[in-house]
Amino acid sequence: MQMNYDVIVVGGGIAGCCAASAAARGGSRVLLVEQNAFLGGNMTGGLPWLGFHEKNTGKLVVGGIPLEIIQTLQKQGAATDFVFDPITGSAVGVDPAMLKLVLLDLLKEAGVDCLLYSLVTDAGENQVTVHSKEGVCTISGKLIVDCTDSGDVCVLSGAEYTFGREPDKKTQVSSCIATFADIDYGEMLEYFKKNPTQIRPFPLEAPVRQKLLKQMETAPLAVLGAFPDIIKEAKKDGLPYTRDQLIGVVFPPKKELMLVASRVEGVDVNNVNNHTESEIQGILQTKVILELLHGYIPGCRNARLLTFGAQIGVRETRHIHCDYMLKAPDLLTPTSFEDSIAKGNYHLDIHSPDHGGLRAGSRRYIKFPTAASCRKGCVPFWSRDVVSERIMRQCLLPGWRPSSAPWVRRQAPLQQSQLRKI
Numbered sequence: 001m002q003m004n005y006d007v008i009v010v011g012g013g014i015a016g017c018c019a020a021s022a023a024a025r026g027g028s029r030v031l032l033v034e035q036n037a038f039l040g041g042n043m044t045g046g047l048p049w050l051g052f053h054e055k056n057t058g059k060l061v062v063g064g065i066p067l068e069i070i071q072t073l074q075k076q077g078a079a080t081d082f083v084f085d086p087i088t089g090s091a092v093g094v095d096p097a098m099l100k101l102v103l104l105d106l107l108k109e110a111g112v113d114c115l116l117y118s119l120v121t122d123a124g125e126n127q128v129t130v131h132s133k134e135g136v137c138t139i140s141g142k143l144i145v146d147c148t149d150s151g152d153v154c155v156l157s158g159a160e161y162t163f164g165r166e167p168d169k170k171t172q173v174s175s176c177i178a179t180f181a182d183i184d185y186g187e188m189l190e191y192f193k194k195n196p197t198q199i200r201p202f203p204l205e206a207p208v209r210q211k212l213l214k215q216m217e218t219a220p221l222a223v224l225g226a227f228p229d230i231i232k233e234a235k236k237d238g239l240p241y242t243r244d245q246l247i248g249v250v251f252p253p254k255k256e257l258m259l260v261a262s263r264v265e266g267v268d269v270n271n272v273n274n275h276t277e278s279e280i281q282g283i284l285q286t287k288v289i290l291e292l293l294h295g296y297i298p299g300c301r302n303a304r305l306l307t308f309g310a311q312i313g314v315r316e317t318r319h320i321h322c323d324y325m326l327k328a329p330d331l332l333t334p335t336s337f338e339d340s341i342a343k344g345n346y347h348l349d350i351h352s353p354d355h356g357g358l359r360a361g362s363r364r365y366i367k368f369p370t371a372a373s374c375r376k377g378c379v380p381f382w383s384r385d386v387v388s389e390r391i392m393r394q395c396l397l398p399g400w401r402p403s404s405a406p407w408v409r410r411q412a413p414l415q416q417s418q419l420r421k422i
Helices: 015-023 041-045 064-075 096-110 152-156 183-196 204-217 226-238 272-284 286-295 330-334 383-389 392-403 404-408
Strands: 004-010 030-033 083-085 090-093 114-115 119-123 127-132 135-146 159-162 178-181 224-227 247-250 256-259 304-308 318-320 338-346 348-350 359-361 366-369
Touching: 004 015, 015 030, 015 041, 015 064, 015 096, 015 135, 030 135, 041 096, 064 096, 083 204, 119 152, 119 286, 135 152, 152 318, 178 286, 183 204, 204 224, 226 286, 272 286
Parallel strands: 004 030, 004 135, 030 114
Antiparallel strands: 083 090, 119 127, 127 135, 159 318, 178 256, 178 304, 224 247, 247 256, 338 366, 348 359
8 A cells, every 4th residue: 555645534434435535536646544444434324314405495405425425325226215304404314234335436436545444543734643453654645634523633733622512511412323123103103193293302383294294104214303292201100211302213114213312421532431431321221212112102112123323423522623613603594605615404403411302493504614624624613503513414515525625636725725716
């Protein structure tokens, strides 16, 4: 393997795959470094992709490589059609095994070199230090793109950051992905028809609820934040379930229910003991979730645990300090930036460390500013504002667009780029 590249992308999750392929398509020699044995990150746990469409108009606002991935999967029968969702705009189900194949093909066709089982432990302006079972090596790159889960490369190279929210440094809670089989969707749907306010965690107008219920009769998937009244009763009975809703997605054709229902507080992926305990607690909470399903949730009395995601899903870690920090007004208005490089669409949902429910905000799509990615490719948000852009489909955009920009091909520092001309 060569030891010099134009672009080194660190982190082989879905954002890193988009970043690497975009840079390579632009003519750069690209290396993608990933510490795990596979690419795709937690998206390989079976999560649907949310927010491609604006919820009020149905307008497609996300294109490029993210849409290309979905369309490739759809052609192979490995992704559903897009379905309407009254909160996230749209949802599409993805086969996680086929996603791994499509991502590998994407990178191979673009000419990206991949290095798995490799952990970046140090970083400078134009190089990274990589540890593997073979030992330690230094790899040079004219541009380093940080697509790690917590801005590791930025921090290793000296970037300033804020952890969690001010002033107590608490982060949003984390959740394990767990999928359950043998769901009786017919029984579940009948409950929702009789109790339409129990489908989602936020109020929906009656016409929207009716549209959603009609779609749920035939749709290949439905997003849930459901059963708050039932869960209240279960808690009164003494069940130690830690959330106020059952959060996840039901896949009727497969008779499967995918949940992000565990609730683990205080996760710090940069502390190995804390991270280890968080993984353990996230999995152990599944025992209580099974009790809830078997004893209370319509259509789930025979549910059985099928799979877990690759690792616990962490909603918040570091906030890297960049030239511009996106704030709540930018997400809710949204702000129009002259140096916008991509559009994204997802509502604001806060998985608060203070209680078991959700807090939400609604907005149109956001335009990502280039100035917010000027520190080694990271797009920063303050704690309360990361609620919208943490979603994995949303993370594709800051990976894909900056890595396809002209300064990547020139390997010019971002601050020197003539943004308006770009």
